[in-house]
Amino acid sequence: MCYTQNMQKTPKKQLDYLIIGQGLAGSILSYTLLKMGKKVAIINRFNPKSASYIASGIFSPIAGQRIAKIWQADEIFPQMSTFYKTLEKDLNCSFFHQMPYIKLLINDDLKKFAQRRFDDPKYASFIKRIEHSVKGKKVDAIEIQHTGWMNTNVFLDTYRAFLKTQDAYIEDWFDTDQLVMRENEIHYKNINAHKIIFANGLQATQNPFFDHHRFIPTKGELLTVKMSAPQSAIINGNAFVLPIGDNLFHVGATFARSFENALPTQQGKEWLCTELEKLIDIPYEIINHKAGIRPTTPGHRPIVEWHEQHQNVGIFTGFGAKGVSYIPYCAQQLLSIKI
Ligand SMILES: Cc1cc2nc3c(=O)[nH]c(=O)nc-3n(C[C@H](O)[C@H](O)[C@H](O)COP(=O)(O)OP(=O)(O)OC[C@H]3O[C@@H](n4cnc5c(N)ncnc54)[C@H](O)[C@@H]3O)c2cc1C
Secondary structure, X not given: OOOOOOOOOOOOXXXXXXXXXXXXXXXHHHXXXXXXXXXXXXXEOOOOOOHHHHOOOEEOOEEOOOOEEOOOHHHHHHHHHHHHHHHHHHHOOOOEEEOOEEEXXXXXXXXXXXXXXXXXXXXXXXXXXXXXXXXXXXXXXXXXXXXXXXXXXXXXXXXXXXXXXOOOEEEOOOOHHHEEEOOOOEEEOOEEEEEEEEOOHHHHHOOOOOOOOOOOOEEEEEEEEEOOOOOOOEEEOOOEEEEEEOXXXXXXXXXXXXOOOOOOOHHHHHHHHHHHHHHOOOOOEEEXXXXXXXXXXXXXXXXXXXXXXXXXXXXEEOOOOOXXXXXXXXXXXXXXXXX
């Protein structure tokens, strides 16, 4: 056997923050840290079927059958577009698309809740009463303000390429067993970091620090269809139809708490087609059918905290169906917690 005399150890990488996961959560958290002048790297196993890649990326301050403001909407929405526009500028790429969002009031419950919101001055800057034409018939509707969609695939690919230019991306599976804790530092393979943050979606609780947290994962299915509809807004009946350009539209999404696996199903496809056909009467072609799992939590609140004993270990996940809206705000929240 032959040994090289001058075998050198790989030099240690010294970081302020090591982040696990390059979905929307890890990406936006790391960008926020880089803007603060911190030295950051991400360890990520690229997964084109992760929630962030599957997501249609819609953002809206109002959601659900009760037409209610989402958690922290008053704080999140005034700053959100500035955040994403700066991110677009920094990456020199376009992925954040503001677009009207029309919610059709297709049943009595929706009409009742809409009326409550119209009567409530706290909703005045978020909704407008309109009529929308569906298959030639006028339907009562609301137009929600501050809405649109983010092309998450374009963002994630571009951001990963940027991280590589900064020597800040490591394509690898993070193995908690190899993590070594010191009083003010963590060590992982050739990395020393002051802090580590688990931003790896549904896997973020599969480590001894945060295994007391629980998800109630929800599966979602989406279609991409091609049709010649002159639609320039997101229209939502039971399902939404989102124009993404070139006569392509996302149609989604199903919402299932109980499921066998993360694969698209015939049942999901049929439901989406039925709901689409309630909104349009022109031919369409299905281009793609995909499915993913949302990292949803029992109280529909994100999991954003530092570990009580190991205060240099954080968790950043649980953004459910609202990652685009919640993540920039929650990144600021996590980093402003005094520990
Ligand atoms: C069908 C569907 C539709 C959706 N629509 C919307 C929408 O319209 N608007 C919206 O805001 N949100 C939507 N969402 C939700 C949104 O996708 C999520 O809130 C968000 O993407 C979660 O991002 P994340 O980074 O926490 O997790 P993920 O996207 O799961 O990313 C985690 C990353 O960590 C990596 N990873 C995991 N474990 C390890 C490990 N041990 N080592 C290395 N890497 C690891 C994974 O491979 C992955 O790259 C939707 C989700 C689905 C499934």
